[in-house]
């Protein structure tokens with residue numbers, strides 16, 4: 001019994017809603033005490049025929065207030081606390097068993113677990129024997145009224161009639177999610193708690209992929225107060241899309257949805273758990289927290305993101321639209337998600353192993369990422385309006401990894417350094433500066449042969465010139481100001497600023513050299529270079545925090561500080577990539593990291609396909625590739641990868657009816673640790689040579705005109721409307737999600753920020769980054785997995801997409817450090833010029849590499865151009881007490 005010390009402030013009578021005396025009844029935790037009352041109606045519940053245990057000698061005085069039940073032992077025993085304060089916020093329900101059971105008041109209490117991570121909240125059932133049934137029922141009704149948010153006062157006559165009808169929930173269980181424990185957990189954890197909360201439910205097991213989606217499209221929704229997914233995030237993805245495919249989608253999507261985590265990633269559950277203020281946890285503790293929050297009720301609006309994907313390969317259909325509640329991933333994250341399917345038996349540890357394998361064979365992808373930063377808006381009508389904001393029109397073309405770092409530092413932010421400086425000046429100066437830059441860009445493009453192709457080797461010069469242009473403009477501004485009393489001071493300031501920036505440019509150049517060396521020699525030299533890198537760190541800009549988002553300008557310098565990074569340096573519970581329940585031990589990690597990372601000779605070739613403005617792939621120059629990469633499918637070190645790319649994939653619908661169990665069976669052969677892990681070759685993936693000096697034959701080939709550059713050329717001659725989306729690319733045959741061709745309702749919310757996928761983006765306001773990426777991750781929840789706090793600022797309804805992109809050139813150690821820091825959500829402070837975090841309202845992703853994986857909410861979608869826009873607060877999520885109470889009863 002958890003008796004607490006007496007409340008120092010005695011209860012005032014006005015606070016008390018009810019007061020009464022009860023005798024004790026066998027109480028305690030369900031697991032330890034067989035004599036205690038069990039779940040109402042559940043197995044082991046109070047048997048009507050059971051003869052009541054004789055009341056104990058000790059009696060209790062119970063007082064009910066708006067927030068607590070005060071339980072006072074009337075005959076204090078030595079060594080025992082005399083008083084227990086039971087917060088109503090920790091109760092899921094209360095009952096009064098029907099006759100012939102004794103007149104009991106039964107309280108179902110789930111106090112939170114100990115602070116130590118991973119310790120579950122524990123179920124405690126407390127039963128008190130009343131003098132009469134009517135008194136017990138009065139108390140039960142009063143407690144339930146408070147739990148359900150019914151307005152009551154001390155004058156209220158409590159009875160069952162005051163209670164709203166029990167909530168009705170549709171529970172959808174994917175029995176194959178995670179490690180296949182969903183049904184077992186239903187019986188042991190979920191259903192008992194739901195019964196105790198007096199919730200009615202219908203439980204349906206899904207039988208195949210898209211079963212839930214079809215079901216949700218058809219059912220009558222007014223019968224339900226909520227739809228609960230007992231699975232991973234994939235099943236919720238189906239439900240959300242099923243709701244949006246209904247003719248009454250605008251009503252349907254407002255039905256509260258909830259998630260009880262039984263998958264392996266459980267990102268949304270992790271976000272809900274975090275939102276409720278609980279410590280990060282996994283498995284049963286996470287499930288119990290989420291189930292508790294569900295029973296407490298309370299919903300919040302949740303943003304949905306409308307994603308338009310390319311049509312499936314070999315299909316003549318148009319782009320597909322779907323709705324996403326979690327993420328879009330390309331590169332590292334989606335690769336790990338899909339490739340680690342084969343380790344599903346490991347539970348969430350599959351991501352750990354997948355992460356290590358993918359880091360060992362790190363690869364990068366060419367592509368173009370464009371995004372629309374959120375606009376600056378004043379929320380208060382009294383607030384002074386912001387200065388007129390010049391529409392931003394920026395496009396950043398990056399060269400090879402580590403080569404052109406400066407542009408991304410400065411301009412990928414909504415209010416980057418150059419923009420902030422411009423805004424301080426008058427419109428005239430800004431326009432003048434803009435014109436000057438424009439002229440410079442045009443000259444630059446003309447030098448590129450008039451094709452719009454930007455030479456990679458010229459990018460750094462380009463950027464340097466741009467900076468010089470800015471400085472000249474500033475100098476002009478200073479000279480215009482001369483004549484005032486502060487003339488000399490200002491001039492000095494200006495000159496000083498210029499010198500500092502020139503030093504900065506020089507230093508960046510030096511740093512780039514270092515980073516190139518880093519990418520080619522990697523870890524072998526890590527330790528020795530540590531000191532040098534530290535030196536350079538102070539010379540670079542450190543970090544710009546923008547109003548709406550953060551862009552890390554940090555120095556990759558302490559990248560090499562990661563040479564000192566070892567598993568010994570990190571407490572075991574602070575590793576997201578190496579999870580607590582991970583199968584791979586630190587020895588595996590050490591083995592992987594201790595391998596020398598050698599650049600592989602570029603001995604084999606495969607074709608790199610470039611894409612024109614219309615999203616059509618065209619073959620460009622050959623791209624060097626390690627022969628093993630070709631042999632090992634998508635650079636997996638596992639020879640029998642079930643995800644090998646076939647020359648031509650089946651239409652995704654040909655997998656359509658393949659139920660999950662089959663796919664699990666199919667993967668079961670590889671559901672084991674990699675053979676001979678220690679002999680894994682840590683060869684570099686086919687990233688281009690680190691030198692930007694165009695030694696790579698393809699260096700200028702993949703840099704194609706940018707659609708949203710103001711002066712970009714008209715659409716490429718390769719573009720033909722009919723050939724748009726006609727991708728001759730292969731897809732993994734296994735897990736590509738079958739999406740039945742359903743005609744979406746015509747009145748769905750429009751993606752008003754985006755043109756059709758085959759049209760160029762608007763020339764204003766958008767930012768484009770082009771180059772080699774290790775990963776692009778668009779997240780709209782705080783968590784990417786239950787223990788990956790990947791977007792710490794994200795809220796369910798912030799109307800924002802949180803974009804993280806990592807560019808090629810990042811070392812394995814830094815990447816690993818980034819994932820480690822993600823567990824605590826501190827990865828934004830991992831200083832690396834290759835890592836950027838921004839927010840946006842819409843984005844477009846155009847992969848330029850011919851192979852890769854794209855996932856939406858962890859589900860594979862056709863590989864090709866994709867775009868997305870956030871639709872704020874479109875749906876409603878059950879989050880517990882911190883939300884608004886469910887009103888539909």
Ligand SMILES: Nc1ncnc2c1ncn2[C@@H]1O[C@H](COP(=O)(O)OP(=O)(O)OP(=O)(O)O)[C@@H](O)[C@H]1O
Pocket residue numbers: 173174175176177178179205206207208209210211231232233234235236238262263264265266267659660661737858859
């Ligand atoms: N009965 C079933 N048989 C086969 N596949 C199913 C079944 N029910 C659902 N699915 C599909 O299984 C896929 C994975 O489900 P889900 O994401 O819920 O679990 P998970 O992958 O274990 O969890 P997480 O996404 O958190 O890793 C989804 O695409 C879903 O459509």
